[in-house]
Amino acid sequence: MYRDPDFTPFTPNERPSWRSTKRNYLENWPPAAYRDDYFTLNRVWPFVQRTHYLTDPELIEDMLITRAESFTRDFITVGALSSMINREALFFVEGADWKWQRRALAPAFRHENLLALTPTFVDCAKAQAEAWRRAPQDAPIDAMSAMSNVTLAVIEKAVLGVTGAFDRGKFVAAMQESFAGLSWVRIFTLLRLPTWLPFPGSSKINRNMRYLYDETARLLAARRASGVETQAIIDRLLAAKDPESGRSMTDAELVANLYGFLVAGHETSAVALGWSLWLLAKDQASQERVREEVRAIVSDADISGDTIEKLQFTRQVIQESMRLFPPAAAIGRQPREDMMLGTHKISKSEPVFAALWALHRHEKLWDEPNAFDPDRFTPEKAKMRHRCAYMPFGAGPRICIGMGFAMLEMTAILATLVRDFRFAPVEGHRLELAPDFTTRPKGGLPLIIEKT
Ligand code: HEM
Incomplete structure (x- = not known):
């Protein structure tokens, strides 16, 4: 168990503030969020909709699994993210449209097809390792931007079946700048104001959004023009046919999904x-355990589809890091009708969130919730837990379609990098959380690296 003040990166407000809404909305979740089964942010400002937050596994199970059909995506997530992930993408569609899109894409995410991607995951990690080897060793690296680079390279190959089809650096920069506007979009959505209203920096953000969308449409056109078929996700999208109506995806649906995969994936x-690299830089003993595990299983060879699943401790590190810093801090739903959730009365106009950040640090569910301890995720301990006590990928029918993909990808990348490099924190750096689309830190995560 490793403890560090940075693992509790802010103090929850007793009463919500606008400043926190803009800077770090998680500060507005009260201290009781980490003790009780439920809390509301209760029309704290005039005109702002009441919102409900669940921090009890049973209540979350009821919403996401047992009564999944009684909910749609909530209006705040739809309003805040539909500028980032176009509304015709799998993430947003509902009912029959969602069912056929999900079914059409399922084969791309079958376990054996994902295992076959292991060499792609490893090659992308090795390219990053090579870039680090060439860089000056004493200057800190930014773990966040390096990992964006690696995972975008992975997703490019998995989604488009090719590498070098677009300028990854420009794409990531445009995306990050667009995310920066999300806190404004969220505020406008909460106030039910149109999200096209200008806010500081909005014209630059709109320019970036247009670039991202046009670039995605260009990638689709290039794939069509090439006529080359691969096993990549883009080919599943192009071949998809609704078994009931026989229809294929429209161009708008294709671009929306492609864009969704490139961004969310x-x-x-x-x-x-x-976060995993940063946590391991703090907890040197766990870092050494990862290194020893990788050396014991593959020595200096590449991790393969046959060895990747033996990296049990490496996987536990990733699971524990997504407990402390879940990439999605909350999962929202909108009830179709007025209803009760447990003893709580919910109106259909009020969004309900599974409050992952608080659930994963809840006093009733975790010993020393703010400490880092990958051994919480040994298979024996994980089995004892309620299925909705830990859920970085969601739960129920809309659980992340990329969960298996992401777990294999992250295991291969983390194992490859930790075997080849030692990571240490930068002295004097203090963590400040600035969540937008995901739980990102302000100014990246600087680390000192050294070849092993
Ligand atoms: C650490 C990595 C990831 C995390 C933590 C994550 C988390 C999530 C969460 C919380 C949801 C919403 C679940 C819900 O509403 O109940 C989601 C949905 C989704 N994710 Fe992921 N995700 C990850 C990686 C990926 C990857 C790699 C892909 C694609 C290659 C992907 C594609 C999607 C899609 C398409 C949906 C919408 C599914 C639907 O509505 O049916 N995700 N993800």
Whole structure:
């Protein structure tokens, strides 16, 4: 068990403030969020909708699994993210449209197809290792931007079936700048104001969004023009046919999904990997255990589809890092009708969130919730836990379709990098959390690296 003041990166407010809404909305979750089964942010400002937050596994199970059909995506997530992930993508569609899109994409995410991607994961990690070897060794690296680079390279190959089809650096920069506007979009959505209203920096953000969308449409056109078929996700999208209506995806659906995969498929894994490296830099004993495990299983060879699943401790590190720093801090739903959740009365106009950040640090569910301890995720201990006590990928029918992909990808990348480099914290650096689309730190995560 490793303890560090940075693992509790802010003090929860007793009463919500606008400043926190803009800077770090998690500060507005009260101290009781970490003790009770439920809390609300209760029309604290005029015109702002009441929102409900669940921190009890039973209540979350009821919403996401047992009564999944009684909910849609909530209006805040739809309003805040539909500028980032177009509304016709799998993430947003509902009902029959969602069912056929999900079914059409399922084969790409079958376990054996994911295992076959292991060499891609390893090659992308090795390219990053090579870049670090060439860089000056005494200057800190930024773990977050390095991991964005690696995971975007992975997703490019997995989604498009090719490498070098677009300028990754420009794509990531445009995406990060667009995320920076999300706190404004969230505030506008909460106030039910149109999200096209200008805010500081909005014209630059709109320019970036347009670039990202046009770039995605260009990638789709290039794939069509090439006529080359691969096993990549883009080919599943192009071949998808609704078994009931026989229809294929429209161009808008294709671009929306491609864009969704490029953005959501790499940002979340990048953030989880960045936190994992940073936590291991703090906890040198766990870092050494990862290194020993990788050496014992593959020595100096590449991790393969046959060895990746033996990296049990490496996987536990990633799971524990997503407990302390879940890439998605909350999962929202909108009830279709007025209803009761447990003893709580919910109106259909009020969004409900599974409050992952608080659930994963809840006093009733975890010993020393703010300490880092990958041994919480030994298979024996994980089995004892309620299935909704830990859920970085969600739960129920809308659980992340990329969960298996992300777990294999992150294991291969973390194992490859930790075997080849030693990571240490930068003295004097203090963590400040600045969540937007994901739980990112302000100014990245600087680390000192050294070849092993
Ligand atoms: C550490 C990595 C990741 C995390 C923590 C994560 C987390 C999540 C969460 C919390 C949801 C919402 C679940 C819900 O609403 O109940 C989600 C949905 C989704 N994720 Fe991920 N994700 C990750 C990686 C990926 C990857 C690699 C891909 C694609 C290659 C992906 C594609 C999607 C899609 C398409 C959805 C929408 C699914 C649907 O509505 O049916 N994610 N993810």
